[in-house]
Structures are given as C-alpha cells and as structure tokens.
Amino acid sequence: MAVYRRSRRHRFVLFLLVLTSVTVITLDFRGGDGGFLDDARGGIRDLFAPVQSAADRVFAPVGDFFGGLTRYGDVKAENERLRRELEEARSRNLRQAGSEREREKLLALQQLEFGSNVPAVAARVVSTSPSNFQLTLTIDRGSEHRVAEGMPVVTGAGLVGRVVDVSRSRATVLLITDRSSNVGVRLQSSGDVGVAKGSGARDPLTVDLVDVETNVAEGEAVVTSGLQQSVFPPAIPVGRVRSARVPPGALQKEITVDPVVDLGRVEFVKVLHWDPQP
C-alpha cells in the first residue's frame, strides 16, 4: 500500500513537470518574437556570454587538438589544394579585375541591387550549436550592433545562412545546410530559379522546383535569386552543382549543390543589413 502511494506521488511530480514544460513550449510558441520568454532567453544568453567566451578561450585548443588528430590527412590534402587554387585565383583575379569594374558600372547604371553595396556588420563566430538536430552558429554581434532577425549572413566566399535569434550582444545564425532552411536560388547558366533545401552538415543541398527540361551542368554556379520579397539579396554565391539527374517519371530535376562556404569552419562572417523589399 505504501509503495503504491509513493509511486503515485512520484507520478504526480512527473505530471507536474511535464505540464510545466508543455505550458512553457506553448507560451514560447504563442509569444513569438519579443514575447516574455524570448526576452528571458536573450537575457540569459547575454548573461552567460562572458562565461562562455572565457571557457571558449580556455577550451579552444582542446577542440583544435582533437580536430587536428582526426583531420590531419584532410588538412594536409586541403593545404595543397588551397595552394593550387590560390595560384589559379590570382591569375584569374588579374584577368577579371577589368571586367568586374565594367560590370559594377553597368549595374550602377541600371540601379540594380548588388551584394557588396548592402551595408554590413562584421562578426566573429563564437560557438557552434550545442545541438544534434539544428545547425546554427552564434556570432558576437547582437541587437546593439543593429543585427536583426532575418538578416542574411555571408562570408567572402558566399552565403552562410540567416539570423534567426538576436539578443543584445549575440545572434544565432541558421545555416543553409540545416534541414529547416530554404533558400531561393538561381542557376547561373540557365537562369532558372528553384529552392535549395538543407539536408544536414555532411550532405549537399538539394534544389527543388527546377524543370526537367532545364540544362544543368555539373560545377555550375548557384546564386541567390533575390526574387521579390526574398529573404536574401540577389546574386550571393550559394554553391556549385554536384549532380543533376531526372529520376524516371519525375516532374522536376534532382539537383544537389555543394555550398561554396566551408560551413564547418567559418570564423568570420558579415551580417547584411538587408530589408526584404515589399
């Protein structure tokens, strides 16, 4: 009898905790952005930011050490590849400097939006997501640096993601490889538009909604489409086509795209102060 009563009391405690959690989840959903819980979340992150920065400084070598151990071969091969690419890029740069100037003049003439003209704030990546189900980065700029939710985040190479959460001194960036991420893209050669969806850190993006008739070449550049009311400005490089095929009976091409940015090792990013146009 006593055991029965005790287990009933235990179940009651569990019931209370579950009820509290469900209530909080519901409040978080209904409150949305700027709700009480959103403020609390931001406040706690800001409060914890100095502690986290200090701990990151202490423990960064640990991560580097382990990362170095497991990736030594990769790093060496990558170093060689990068040297080679740097040589190529230098010569290409020289050749293209002229045409780039010409293009910018033309764009200015036509008053088209151009990625580099959007005002931006530079930020350092302070940590990656402490989660196995979401791919995010935390950066050391927040609302006090005019970073706001929805702003696109880029590196010199291309698109990283967009800001999904902001506190006073920190912002969280959802990577384009996250499974809930969608980016409107344009295939450079055909000009066809589609939607690039994330499929995890180690897998390429998949591009939906591209017609079966479209010619897609491997290695072709994919950039943001920047269609009306788009979250992203146009012409930010997203990736290169890895493969394109038409499964039997399909109504759209099956295209995979490797991101141009090495999203596992981003250190510095730029947040674009971009307002989606009405």
Next chain:
Amino acid sequence: MTSDPRLRVPLVIVTALVIHLSVLSRLRVAGVMPDLMLLLAVAGGITGGSVQGAVIGFVSGMTVDFFLETPLGLSGLVFSVTGYCVGVAQTGILRSAWWIPMLTAFVASAAGQLLFAVAGAVVGATPIDTGHLLVVLLVVGVTNALLAPLALRLVGWSLARQARPGVYVA
C-alpha cells in the same frame, strides 16, 4: 563545501552547461556531440530514483533550452520524462556490475534523443531525417555511456549521496 543539494545541483548543472557548450560542442564524432545535459537526467535517475531523475532532467533541460533554437521547454519535457523512466527502471535491478550504469546510460541516452527528435518533429521545429537520426542515437548512446561514470559522480555528489562500493565506480 555545502552539502545542501539545493545549492549543489545548480552548481553541477551550470558546470555541466559550460562543458556542454564549450568543450563537447567541439568534440563531435561524425558531426554528432555527446549530450551531457541529458546524461545528468539519466544519472539523476540512476542515483536518486524517479523523482530526482525527473527534477534534475527538468532543470538541466530547461537550462540548455535557453541556448537552443528549438522551443523553450522541449528539452525540459524530454529530459524529465527520461530521468523519470530511468529511475523507475532502476528499482528492481540488482546493482552489482560496473557496466550496468553504462548500459543504462547508453539505452536511456539513445531513447532520450529519439524522444527529442520525435517531440521536435511534432512541434515542427526539427524535421526528422532517419539516416542522421540513427547516427545521432548511436553516437550519443556510446559517448554518453563513456561519460557516465563522470556524470554519476557529479550527480551523486550534488545529491550528497555516497557512491556505494562497486556501483558507480567504473
């Protein structure tokens, strides 16, 4: 040091949070990190029984929720249920071998991650990808099992319980 669990438990949870955010998020195996906060709930269930497991799980889950983009309370919900179930499963097990807590940590951590993935999909926060989910379950299960002796000592200390010989000592 004080022996009051009301002070020790928060201290352990904050320490674990720092390790979770700064160290473990860098030590990824196949892109997956151990879940120390979930492990605290499991250790709470093993050390203190169902109620302690549920309470520690709730507190550690709510704490880590502030640093995730999933809805606030999701980890709290999942971890408290996990801690409770571990506590229930523990009663009636003859605790003698060193590997039983580690096996418990393996099974409970994988189950907790599965529950989190399902709960996340139900509220529409994290779409399920079966292949990735299987990797997560395996890696979190194994790494958490390896971390289990440490977590058991931490939680045992926070609940001011003496480790019984041959039980938590691996």
